[in-house]
Amino acid sequence: MYIRRDGADARPDGPVDGRGRAATVIEADASASSIARQRYAALLVDLNNFATFPTLAVGLLTAALRNAGHDVRLLVPLAYDVPATERERREWRLDHYKRRLHLSTNPAVRGVRDGARRLRYWWQQRPHPRVLREVAKALAAKPDVLMLSAYLQHHATVAEIGKLAKAAGVPLLLGGPAFNLKEVAEAWRSIPGLTAIFGGEADVVVPRLVEAIARGEDLLQFDGVVLPDGRSSRPALPFRPLDASPVPDFTDFPWDRYRVRIVPVMTGRGCQWAKCSFCSDVVSANGRTYRTRSLESVLHEMREQARRHATSNFLFLDLKLNSNPAMFRGIAEHAQAVVPGAQWIGTVHVDERPDNGLSRADLRAAAASGMRRVSFGLESGSQRMLDLMRKGSTVEGNSAFIRHAFEAGISVRCTMFKGYPGETAEDLEKTATFLEAHMPYLDRVRFNEFSILEDTPIWWQLRRGELPELELVTQNPRLGRSFTNNRETETAAYRRAKSRVLQVVYAINRRRLRPGAQMFDGTM
16 A cells, blocks of 8 residues: 555554554544454555565555554565665666666667666566565465555556455555546556545554555545546645554565664655755655644654664665754754664755755764764755755855764765756756765765656646747657657757766766665665
8 A cells, every 4th residue: 555654563462643642533433442353364466666664654554454453464575586776875886887878878879778767667567577476475375454555666566466356356555656646547447456546644543544445434524546447536745644554564574684784754844945956756646835843753763663673774765854953953962862873864945045954063963972874965056056946045055964964973865866957068067066066975876867847836836838948759648757858958168068068977976885874775
């Protein structure tokens, strides 16, 4: 089924809310006693096969279901030696050549590039026979419901699993952050064997969803549901009492397969800025509007997960960990007290707020409390492009942040892309100059092709015909993405600037991470 967060065992007897308090029933059917509920069996398949840490939402769903008294069997492909995804790693010359081909804008090689892309996407998205085999075995036990946690690129695998569920007579519930998007849900509702799609945050409602499916109830009583016949309920509102979410249950993940034990955590959902024209995260089910947990709740979770899994390493998956500067400072102040020896990483937004929590003193305090890596969206070295993107940041501010984080001893990673509408060779030259000037201070640069995702501001601009420089090649509702060619990137001057950028990107990415951050290589 759906979103991402994590959990563990060591649950006290009796109903609890996952944070050690007496449980309060705040689900759709609040009148139903947890004791009076029938116990159901859920098979939860996690297709988000990460090589370095458990899937956060899956742990969250597992905890919610177990706290409500239901049985959960978790199937993680990594446990069956299915190759897992590493986010990034140290690069070699072949990686550089692949990136050059992937990002080529030369019309003469476009056919080769597009063919290579299609082959790569097919290879990455093909159903793995071992996953299908293990799911078929698990379905033979006749669980009351099958729930799938998947990214949109897993459509082919989900379709095959749907066929298995249909043959076994087991209801299939599908969900995730992108399924609140109308065109995505419409494209996925024809999955074989599908019972329903849930496009919301299932933190506390998932036990009732499972019960309703097992009992054959009308699922349109829940907000955010789309049925295979196209009928739907009203959109689910953003989930706000985040402290009511359980501590994720990661017990069933294959901890012996992870190189280092790293626990994922989220302090809040959404992004305080939420204005970047290209960002799809803030239109997804769990990214709409910024909401935060209390510091007490976050610290309790860190302490509990450290105890359960014998680790002091944490990955904060917040879109922007400094959306709430007080939270960022609170973690820095208390991390070592709640988990001695804590080491942690996260993503931030270098915005222009008078207090964004990222001052030189803040970064030094974070490093002293165990922060080892930080990632942020640099996007471009041209102020004109940052303004077009509505990034809310400046070239000067990004430069100061990189230098201050490096001075504090924090490994710095940034994300960037080329081909945003309006970008010229001059803009890309400025990006190359910026990267060259900051090469000593950057450990990793993720440099991608710009893509247009459903329901983002730039997606609406494309649909309204406001981007004449873009040629629409195809739309793929299953991926929630529009594929375009940007004519302005095909000039010789643009290609020369791009070549200069890619050369410095490779020069950065071929180096080893700073010693204190090496254990987190491949996590962001």
